[in-house]
Amino acid sequence: MTLPRHGRLWLLAALTAALLPQLLRLPPWFIPYCVALLGWRLAIDLRDWPLPPRWLRVLLTLVGIGGVLAGYRTLFGADAGLALLTVMLGLKLLELRSLRDAMVVIFMGYFVVAGGFLVDQSIYVGVYLLVNVLLLTAALIALSHPAGPQHPFYLRRAGLLLLQALPITVLLFVLFPRLSEPLWGVPKTSSSASTGISDHMTLNNISELVDSEEVAFRVRFDGPVPPASQLYWRGPVLWVTDGRRWDPVSRDLPPRWQMLPGRYDSLDDPVRYALTLEAHNAHWIFPLDLPASVPNGMALTADFQLLSKRKVIARQRYELASHTRYVTGPLADEMYRLGLRLPTAANPRTRALAAQWAHLPAQAIVDSAINHFRDQPFWYSRRPPPLGDHPVDDFLFTTRRGFCEHYAAAFVTLMRAAGVPARVVTGYQGGEVNPVSDYLIVRQSDAHAWAEVWLDSDGWVRVDPTAAIPPHRVEATTDAQRFRSTDAATLNIDLDWAQRALAELRYRWDAVNDAWNQWILGYNHQRQKELLEQLGLLRFGWQGVIALLAGAIAAVLGAVTIYLLLRMRGRHDALVRIYQRYCDKLARIGLRRAPHEGPRDFARRVAAQRPDLADSSDEIITLYIDLRYGKGDAATSLPLLRAAVSRFHPGVRRASD
Amino acid sequence: MHTLLNQVITQAGSIILGKEHPIRLAVACLLARGHLLIEDLPGVGKTTLAHVLASTLGLRFNRIQFTSDLLPADILGVAVYERESGEFRFHPGPIFAQLILADEVNRATPKTQSALLEAMEEHQVTSEGETRPLPDPFFVIATQNPANQIGTFPLPESQLDRFLMRIELGYPDAQAERALLAGRDRRDMLTELRPVMTPEQLVQAQAQVRAITVSPALLDYVQALLEYSRHSPHFLTGLSPRAGLALLAGARAWAMLHGRDYVVPEDVQAVLPHVVGHRLQQVQAEGARGNAAVAAWFDEVAVP
Structure with a gap:
């Protein structure tokens, strides 16, 4: 049976839409190749060009496979597999003769569309996927409806079919058992995110992160949001310095203590929250100081970094708990020594200043340093002047302008020089509450660095030297996010309504994104288990759930069948x-x-x-x-x-x- | 009335041998107040059929031979200036008759064709600003030759839709042909024909056809057929509502010819090929054509 022309054009249009996102992801030389294939098909349908001869098709196939091999060095894996599928789909168009060929192409099209979701799971991709499925289904209808082009009819009918499939889709989504660990690892793809906090800190570098409004993670608290002064999200902890650069304890040569999990005594009830972390291609989860539990697949280091065993290469949702008031346990000797180590040659003036305080008790040393920052003319600046060979000296005695990293580094250097063990902690601070849906958005611009000092009475205590700078010594920059959020109420008055509307819109869109993350992407094994337990469905185990699923689908289909039969029977008197x-x-x-x-x-x-x-x-x-x-x-x-x-x-x- | 109609068919059948079925269809078409298109090769008796029907029913008969230089006025009539009275007088054209044979209708230009087809549809002629009704009953038999398409203007689908039925006569079978060859001259026989019915009786019969019962079950069937034609993958376009009315009218006339005052599905099936054959175009370019091939698809529709 020959294919009607309008059906073939529908097929081409739907397929082009399905291949478009793949094309943009492929190596650039694929684009002319695939455009040529699609173009030839269009010429066949519109200008009655002949199908290409067999030798040319074979040649094109070899070129395509060779191209995939050259680009990816393999034919397997998500990226190379999708590329190969794209090439094959384009080639199949050039031997489209019978209805059967068209069916094969359409079903491959569905597969490519679903494959795109493996690579990117954003809400845009989800919507685009739905549009693609609609187009492919409409093409399927157009192909099997040879009488006359009736484009709105195809779309309407396709939409109706999708709507009819909705109940079963929902059933499968909710009830189909989700695996706690994937059966096969989703292969790493090239588009994995690489933004995020880095694992070291260098004075004199301007961080690229500070200006980024990108979302780092979103947090939904079970109870009320804790006060802003407690919202310190803990990331890498930095111990080792050469006077300029700060690094964590080397992971290549792990001291024995690093393997020990951190211990502390909590002084309050844990705060429970769900943290949805964007991909950042590193191991850190950013829990609220300090994490109370270690979920599966994670480890807690001695300095309370919560690390995922796998790199976070896709958006992930974690159920976490934290204690905001705590006393850490005794300090191991190695840690004590590491907390005092300074390079001997660097920053002599800083050492001299600290030496004046060395006779004081530890708490008094901390207060002296904070007072120093407050009383001397220190300014907060996002664009500080450059620093010389002794960066901390230059900052403390010459420029006196810097941002959180400068203050944290200078403070820790002072403490160590005065004999108080100290370390730098990086992470995020604060975040803005989305009033639409009442959760916290933490952006890359909320990245922060602060200090921890060891006091005999209390253990490790957080000190944020940046907070010692009074607000009037903050250089006006639009990026001073932290100060803006504290003064949000006063600033709001100055915003005109357009800006407020924009902010409102941004909050709403973020809430939509959050819902998508929470309910569609974040619906994993754990949440499914909780939901099913709440519904009392897990009483009969997973087998019971599968039986229920099969039964529910049979019931839906059965109900439809009975309805249709009854409707037919009703006419029969x-x-x-x-x-x-x-x-x-x-x-x-x-x-x-x-x-x-x-x-x-x-x-x-x-x-x-x-x-x-x-x-x-x-x-x-x-x-x-x-x-x-x-x-x-x-x-x-x-x-x-x-x-x-x-x-x-x-x-x-x-x-x- | 039923017996009278059967006498008409018998008498026509005595001249055109072995063609009872086409004659019945032609009479049914006439009873349904529709017009008839005969598509067949020359010499199979198209003209004779028209003559026989006219004589048997006592209708005033005119024949118009369509040619490429025929003008609308040649059919409808023309106003001529008369010197004695000093004014224009309308000379009616050949269309002012009760039975018209439009021979080889596809040889005329579209303008002339549409003049005829409009008159067929409206049952009246408008010329020089004056509207003149056509006689009642008014029945057009148009013929066209499927071969020799050079220099013709095939009727477009919209015009074909105005013919209630399209029939084919075909060659007679061996026995009928033998009788034809051995028998008397048909032209002589034609002159001897006596009318069986009067035009008034025909109009009465046409009125009776419209009163024939159509049950809801039968309407279901007709609707199913129309629905099928519109969603079937075998046709380019579906049947129009006018085609549905034609199908029902034809089935009613068929029922009356068979002495029933209600329509059964078989009546619909009997007229179906001739009512839908010229209204539907098959998707498939190759394969069987003609009324029977089109109608065969409708076997997929179940009788409810």
């Missing part, structure tokens, strides 16, 4: 049933009425084949036709017909034959 009985009786002796055969024609055939039945059959047919097509009176004739059909026994031949 008593008269039709009696006639049907007559036809059934004849069917049993091999005289089957063709569906299009009228009653008179059928009766004539019956009479010709079985002359002995002619009279009784004619009587029935005459009554039936009179009732159904003529002006017969049902009250009198229907009982006659019923009796005649009851008497009718075609299986029994009369003795006279």
Whole structure:
């Protein structure tokens, strides 16, 4: 059967839409290749070009496979697999002859569309996927509907089909068992995010992160949001310095203590929250100081970094708990020594300043340093002047301008020089509450660095030297996010309504994104288990859930079938049933009425084949036709017909034959 | 009335041998107040059929031979200036008759074709600003030759829709042909024909056809057929509502010819090929064509 042209054009359009996102992801030289394939197909459909000869198709196939191999060095994996599928789909278009070919192409199209979701799971991709499925389904309808192009009809019908599939889709989504660990690892793809906090800190570098409004993670608290002064999200902890650069304890040569999980005594009830972390291609989860529990697949280091065993290469949702008030346990000797280590040659003036405080108790040393920052003319600046060979000296005594990293580094250097163990902690601070849906958005611009000092009485204590700078010494920059959020109430008055509307819109859109993350992407094994437990469905185990799923789908399909049957049956009144009985009786002796055969024609055939039945059959047919097509009176004739059909026994031949 | 009609058919059948079925269809078409298109090769008796019907029913008969230089006025009539009275007088054209044979209608230009087809549809002629009704009954038999399409203007689908039925006569079978060859000259026989019915009786019969009962079950069937034609993958476009009315009218006339005052599905099936054959175009370019091939698809529709 030849394919109607409008069907082929629909197929081409739907397929182009499905391949478009793949094309943008492929190596650039694929674009002319695939555009050429699609273009040739268009010429075939519009200009009646011939299909390419076999040798050319073989050549094109080899070029395509060679290209994938050259680009990815393999034919397997998500990226290379999708590329190969794209190439093959384009090639298949050039040998599209029968309806079967078109069906193959459409089903491959569905596969490519779903494959795109493996790479990117944002809400845009989700919407685009739905549009693609609609287009492909419409193309399927157009192909099997050869009479005349009726484009709105195809789209309407496709939409209707998708809507009808919705209940089963929802059932499968909710009930189909999700695995706690994927059966096969989703292969790493090239588009993994690489933004995020870095694992070291260098003074004099301007961080690229500070200006980024990108979301780092979103947090939904079980209870009220804790006060802003407690919202310190803990990331890498930096110990080792050469005076300029700060690094964590080297992971290549792990000291024994690093393997020990951190311990502390909590002083309050844990704060529970769900943290949805964007991909940042590193191991840190950013829990609220300090994490109370270690979920599966994570580890807690001795300095309370919560690390995922796998790099976070896709958006992930974690259920976490934290204590905001705590006393950490005793300090191991190695840690104590590491907390005091400074390079001997660097920053002599800083050491001299700290030496003046060395005789004081530890708490007094901390206060002295904070007072120093507050009383001397230190400014907060996002764009500080450059620093020389002794960066901390330059910052403390010359420039006196810097941002959180400068203050944290200078403070820790002072503490160590004065004999108080200290370390730098990086991460995020604060975040803005989305008023639409009441959760916290933490952006890259909320990145922060602060210090921790060791006090004999309390253990590790957080000190944020940046907070010592009074607000009037903050250089006006639009990026001073932290200060803006504290003064949000006063600033809001100055915003005109357009800006407020924009902010409102941004909050709403972020809330939509958050819902998508929470309910669609974040619906994992754990959440499914919780939901099913709440519904009491897990009482019978996962087998029970599968049985329930199968049963529910059977019930939906069964209900539809019964509805359709009933609707058909409703049209069949008593008269039709009696006639049907007559036809059934004849069917049993091999005289089957063709569906299009009228009653008179059928009766004539019956009479010709079985002359002995002619009279009784004619009587029935005459009554039936009179009732159904003529002006017969049902009250009198229907009982006659019923009796005649009851008497009718075609299986029994009369003795006279 | 039923016997009278059967006499008409018998008498026509005595001249055109072996063609009872096409004659019945033609009479049914006439009873349904529709017009007839006969598509067949020359010499199979198209003209004779028209003559026989006219004579048997006592209708005033005109024949118009369509040619490429035929003008609308040649059919409808023309106003001519008369010197004695000093004014224009309308000379009615050949269309002012009760039975018209439009021979080889596809040879005329579209303008002339549409003049005829409009008159057929409206049952009146408007010329020089004056509207003149056509006689009643008014029945057009148009013929066209499927071969020799050079220099013709095939009727567009919208015009074809105005013919209630399209029939084919075909060659006679061996027995009928033998009788024809051995028998008398048909032209002589034509002159001897006596009318069986009067035009008034025909109009009466046409009125009776419209009163024939159509049950809801049968309407279901007709609707199913129309619905099928519109969603079937075998046709480019579906049947129009006018085609549905034509199907029902034809089935009623067929029922009356068979002495019934109600329509059964077999009546619909009998006229179906001739009512839908010229209204539907099959998708498939190759394969069987013609009324029977088109109608065969409708076997997919079950009788409810």
